[in-house]
Amino acid sequence: MFSLLTIDNILSKGTSGDCCENRKRKSCQGSAGDLINRSPDDILENMFSALAIEDSTFKSSVSSRPGEKSSFLVFRDHNIFSRENSGCATSIECNDPDSRSSRSDKFIDRVNDRLLRHVGTGVQVFEVHFDLNSTHAAHLDKWVQFASKSDAKFVRLHLCKNGTPCSGHSVTASRYNFPLHCFGDGQGSSLWKLSLTNCILRPSMHSSTFSSLVSLHLMCVTIVDSDIQNIFSCCPVLRSLRLGRCHDLVNIRFSIETLIQLDIYNCNKLVSIEINSTSLVFFDYDGHEVHIKYASTPNMRIIVTKFRNKNCSLSEHLNDMKRIKSVTLTFLSPCEEHGFIMYAKKFSVLKFINLFILPSWNNVLAVAYLLEATPCLRRLHLEACSGQHHYVDNDQVSWPMGFSLKKLRGIFVGGFAAQAPLIELLECLVRAATDLLLLKITPHHHLCKTMGKWVRENVGDEMARDHARNVARETIGPKLPSSVKLLIE
Numbered sequence: 001m002f003s004l005l006t007i008d009n010i011l012s013k014g015t016s017g018d019c020c021e022n023r024k025r026k027s028c029q030g031s032a033g034d035l036i037n038r039s040p041d042d043i044l045e046n047m048f049s050a051l052a053i054e055d056s057t058f059k060s061s062v063s064s065r066p067g068e069k070s071s072f073l074v075f076r077d078h079n080i081f082s083r084e085n086s087g088c089a090t091s092i093e094c095n096d097p098d099s100r101s102s103r104s105d106k107f108i109d110r111v112n113d114r115l116l117r118h119v120g121t122g123v124q125v126f127e128v129h130f131d132l133n134s135t136h137a138a139h140l141d142k143w144v145q146f147a148s149k150s151d152a153k154f155v156r157l158h159l160c161k162n163g164t165p166c167s168g169h170s171v172t173a174s175r176y177n178f179p180l181h182c183f184g185d186g187q188g189s190s191l192w193k194l195s196l197t198n199c200i201l202r203p204s205m206h207s208s209t210f211s212s213l214v215s216l217h218l219m220c221v222t223i224v225d226s227d228i229q230n231i232f233s234c235c236p237v238l239r240s241l242r243l244g245r246c247h248d249l250v251n252i253r254f255s256i257e258t259l260i261q262l263d264i265y266n267c268n269k270l271v272s273i274e275i276n277s278t279s280l281v282f283f284d285y286d287g288h289e290v291h292i293k294y295a296s297t298p299n300m301r302i303i304v305t306k307f308r309n310k311n312c313s314l315s316e317h318l319n320d321m322k323r324i325k326s327v328t329l330t331f332l333s334p335c336e337e338h339g340f341i342m343y344a345k346k347f348s349v350l351k352f353i354n355l356f357i358l359p360s361w362n363n364v365l366a367v368a369y370l371l372e373a374t375p376c377l378r379r380l381h382l383e384a385c386s387g388q389h390h391y392v393d394n395d396q397v398s399w400p401m402g403f404s405l406k407k408l409r410g411i412f413v414g415g416f417a418a419q420a421p422l423i424e425l426l427e428c429l430v431r432a433a434t435d436l437l438l439l440k441i442t443p444h445h446h447l448c449k450t451m452g453k454w455v456r457e458n459v460g461d462e463m464a465r466d467h468a469r470n471v472a473r474e475t476i477g478p479k480l481p482s483s484v485k486l487l488i489e
Helices: 007-014 023-028 032-037 043-050 097-116 134-150 168-172 225-234 362-371 418-432 464-479
Strands: 071-077 125-129 154-158 193-197 215-220 240-244 250-257 262-267 270-275 281-286 291-296 302-307 326-331 352-356 380-382 410-416 438-441 446-448 454-457 485-489
Touching: 071 097, 071 262, 097 134, 125 134, 134 154, 154 168, 352 362, 362 418, 380 418, 380 446, 410 418, 418 464, 438 464, 464 485
Parallel strands: 071 125, 125 154, 154 193, 193 215, 215 240, 240 262, 250 270, 262 281, 270 291, 281 302, 302 326, 326 352, 352 380, 380 410, 410 438, 438 485
Antiparallel strands: 446 454
């Protein structure tokens, strides 16, 4: 059923103002928060899987389908020059400035020629993947205007060298200023998804330029704090926002009632994030330590917070998120000093926790004190990360006394490599979880992807993995109660 879900479905559900003549649709005219509140998790995840249009969906580019009415216009370096017998075997080898300039001119000429031969209607996808900047603005403006007038649903400008974002050449050159005026006068009403890389975006406060835009991805885009709220003015039905490597952002505040998914990653100057969004369901942050305030997020279900080389903590606002499903945190501090938090209150709403952990004694101790504050926890995923382990003597570790995890039923451990601190943490958790049913251990590592989904990594040495499995059987297995099933993969 959900494999057929398209952005059309999502958009029709999101723009309830157009449904007044249909009695069946009148029930959708409540606030976005009400709609999200009634939606099961699997429906929401499938909605955003549909929104996350993958590159592979549009591999059929203009070069392979040269018809005048092509609905997928995807201009890439290797497609434009695929039939050319150039002195450069690949675009990566063309590092000479004159050669790059020549290839840029040829790329622009061929794109212009193709657009001149196109009927200018029925375009679903318009993409440009090439290292261009403000010096090519005259041509880029015309291409964006073409996408607007042809009612393109998905526009992507990936203005990078060899497809690599924020390459040295693109950063030092002046970035292209995306022409919002091309979507004025209601011409942006058909655009559903916009993705920009290595551009400048300056949205106006009093504008509704993208009246139907549901997904916006900004990568290496010049944008400042004040522009964030202006984006919401330009995009009144925005559902998904991704901000990556936007290094001019410092203190950002999100206040929008339609936003459901928010991803922020690798914004180097960022200091704080404040979120006021009653509809927000998925939040993912990956980068250095920042202050995150969940001012109003009652419908939040999945939180992923990954601080590099730093330990995370549970938000004091967590108990206000009555529908929270899972929280993913990192405990990656390499510091040898104790850095655990003794929480003053319990977080009874939390049922599922995923933890990335560098298994030093101090980090496993910090994990133990965090879990002490989650008495209603039902499932725990511990993902041990490789890296330098800072071990201290075992007798310096003082586990929480008398804490209980009576509702904990399952523990999954990934990246197990017979680390002594991790083994003792598991023994501590088994003692606290008197009704534990399953302990599953694997030496394979896992990555946390979009919306908290986990993917196994096939890395490492098989002999080392076999050794870890044997250690788990010999050291952990004999200490488990008979009621606990041990699975070792």
